[in-house]
Amino acid sequence: MRELKVSTPGLELAALSWGEPDAPPLVMLHGWLDNAASFALLAPHLAERFHVIALDLPGHGGSQHFPENMIYQHVDYARAVLAAVDALALPRFHLLGHSLGAGVATMVAIAAPERIRGLALIEGLGPLGDDGSRTLDRFREAMAVKAEGSRPLRVFPSIDDAARARALASGLDASLARHIVERGLREAEGGYSWRSDPRLSRPTPIRLAETQIMALLLGLAAPTSLLLARPHAPYLEPEVMQVRIDCVADITVTHMDGGHHLHLEHPAAVASWSHTAL
Numbered sequence: 001m002r003e004l005k006v007s008t009p010g011l012e013l014a015a016l017s018w019g020e021p022d023a024p025p026l027v028m029l030h031g032w033l034d035n036a037a038s039f040a041l042l043a044p045h046l047a048e049r050f051h052v053i054a055l056d057l058p059g060h061g062g063s064q065h066f067p068e069n070m071i072y073q074h075v076d077y078a079r080a081v082l083a084a085v086d087a088l089a090l091p092r093f094h095l096l097g098h099s100l101g102a103g104v105a106t107m108v109a110i111a112a113p114e115r116i117r118g119l120a121l122i123e124g125l126g127p128l129g130d131d132g133s134r135t136l137d138r139f140r141e142a143m144a145v146k147a148e149g150s151r152p153l154r155v156f157p158s159i160d161d162a163a164r165a166r167a168l169a170s171g172l173d174a175s176l177a178r179h180i181v182e183r184g185l186r187e188a189e190g191g192y193s194w195r196s197d198p199r200l201s202r203p204t205p206i207r208l209a210e211t212q213i214m215a216l217l218l219g220l221a222a223p224t225s226l227l228l229a230r231p232h233a234p235y236l237e238p239e240v241m242q243v244r245i246d247c248v249a250d251i252t253v254t255h256m257d258g259g260h261h262l263h264l265e266h267p268a269a270v271a272s273w274s275h276t277a278l
Helices: 074-087 100-111 135-144 159-170 174-184 210-217 238-246 267-277
Strands: 002-008 011-018 025-029 051-055 093-098 116-122 185-188 191-194 224-230 251-257
Touching: 002 074, 011 074, 025 074, 025 100, 074 100, 093 100, 100 116, 100 210, 116 267, 159 174, 159 191, 174 185, 210 238, 224 267, 251 267
Parallel strands: 025 051, 025 093, 093 116, 116 224, 224 251
Antiparallel strands: 002 011, 011 051, 185 191
16 A cells, blocks of 8 residues: 555645556545545455555545635536546546545546546445425525634544544444544644544535436446445435436446445455456
């Protein structure tokens, strides 16, 4: 495992890489409030075949945060990823994303179809959408949130304490959460605090409508494989997901027993699926 720094216009991104640099490139995108170390158990299984590059998305891990006048949304994440693969001189590459990263990967593949050799998605197909039922309330809530300013961040006495807190919040076993947590912390007075951008936890003022997402998915041309956990996450309702799946011309769907972080819980099984998917 190697640490990378990727300089893009206006934004410095961090990444982890595995495998030989002359192997076919596989770019990995992690989930919300995760980071590149989310793939610490999966990537070694894939490194014999690929040059694996797991990016820290803006605001996560070791990557810089978006400027204060920007919000975190899929379009800007996708633009940052495209800038990163340009900086890495990757004209064509395989792409794998989990959760938020799956939504961003979908957008990248739609934006630049000629560059994607294969698309593997874990627990996500496109961004979170809006059915219209909470559009007004969500917009008002988001616009009412004030900047954190100098509000102190939570400090954990130890990495183990932070891992236990993350496990309680996510349902992920603390020993598995630790891979993400170690990369997501920075030293602070009295222990450790999160280094991710606090703005990531603010509500999103505007989401794409489901009809817009469907229109985008109709343009997804890359061979696509989707891996879904069983039982499903509350925000991945099977009926909505099936409508999205039906919009993609070339897609294979697989279900696997486990939680939302399948790639941490079952890295060998997910690696086997990934080899078939890509």
